[in-house]
């Protein structure tokens with residue numbers, strides 16, 4: 134089967150997580166992704182948090198599948214010469230260096246588009262160009278704090294809290310992938326490349342859109358009816374942390390199930406959808422609540438929503454999270470067990486869909502990774518192992534027209 138991005142050549146100048154997540158996705162869909170890494174060391178994640186001595190860490194293998202690795206010192210003249218050739222022959226260059234690094238290397242946007250007017254140059258930075266923090270280097274949690282996620286996550290009596298989900302890193306990479314694909318579509322019409330820039334702050338904020346909604350509602354009304362602070366607690370002038378409250382029009386909470394005293398994940402998330410109130414009451418064995426004026430409408434329920442959750446927890450006390458969901462699903466109640474990473478790793482449905490997949494690797498044996506979360510009717514993205522450092526250096530150099538003697542010269546100069 135021909136993959137949709139086959140023939141698209143990508144220079145992958147990315148490292149750590151935000152950039153590699155983007156180029157990995159494009160590689161799954163068929164792009165020819167050449168990861169350019171510093172000779173001798175490569176992407177820092179190759180060695181970070183290693184679980185097997187001298188073998189590429191999972192941090193690296195799980196973000197760099199389906200790519201080739203070319204070692205190249207792009208600060209040496211010989212390395213610049215190779216990069217120049219690559220730029221002339223490629224469609225996209227993706228990078229997430231610290232601010233200004235590509236310019237300092239001698240490959241500004243103006244230089245690149247002169248070399249190849251069709252080139253798309255895609256960048257991740259912590260903050261957008263011209264932002265008063267645009268000189269800062271940024272990692273995941275910094276972005277979560279700058280993008281509004283941390284101030285609105287956690288419990289009201291605790292500090293701002295970061296999420297385990299990579300809102301700053303992989304999420305930004307996904308935004309960048311959309312930008313790259315858009316620029317490729319644009320190029321089909323204009324014949325010209327362009328710069329695509331995504332900041333981590335902006336990408337986090339894009340996911341916190343509903344919190345900006347809430348700030349405006351709070352400014353106007355002075356309260357937010359779906360937050361646990363309503364109606365008994367206090368609101369200040371900023372969106373508070375709402376614990377596990379549902380973010381939309383339907384209240385929800387994380388509720389204890391059988392075994393919660395010893396199992397940190399013996400919980401379900403339970404949602405009370407307005408129109409599902411009658412089924413909820415029937416599922417709980419509380420049919421009298423259906424017509425009771427203290428319970429019948431969302432407005433009537435809100436002042437004692439935590440009493441309702443307590444009653445549901447009593448019902449859950451003799452049920453495991455899986456048993457509870459199996460009952461509640463029959464009543465059309467939106468809910469889920471709180472799944473641990475161990476449960477996710479062994480989930481037969483996730484394995485069957487390819488979302489959790491096993492990948493054989495030359496040095497570490499088989500490891501688990503997250504496959505494509507995007508499913509197609511005519512494409513089944515196949516996940517192949519991440520490359521060893523410099524595994525494809527000779528192959529890529531040969532494809533650029535370098536002879537064995539030339540390659541020996543580059544090695545002599547320690548440029549590859």
Ligand code: CAO
Pocket residue numbers: 148149150151152169170171172205206207208229230231232233234235237238257258259269270271272273302
């Ligand atoms: N050959 C020669 N030099 C290379 C090279 C290569 N193949 N690859 C990288 N370098 C050089 C860069 O040119 C840069 O040189 P100068 O700063 O001297 O000009 C140097 O390596 C350091 O690059 P860096 O600033 O990107 O790396 P860092 O470890 O200091 O910072 C990070 C890491 C992630 C904080 C920074 O890259 C950054 O802010 N990136 C943008 C935001 C981002 O993507 N963050 C998410 C990372 S995932 O959590």
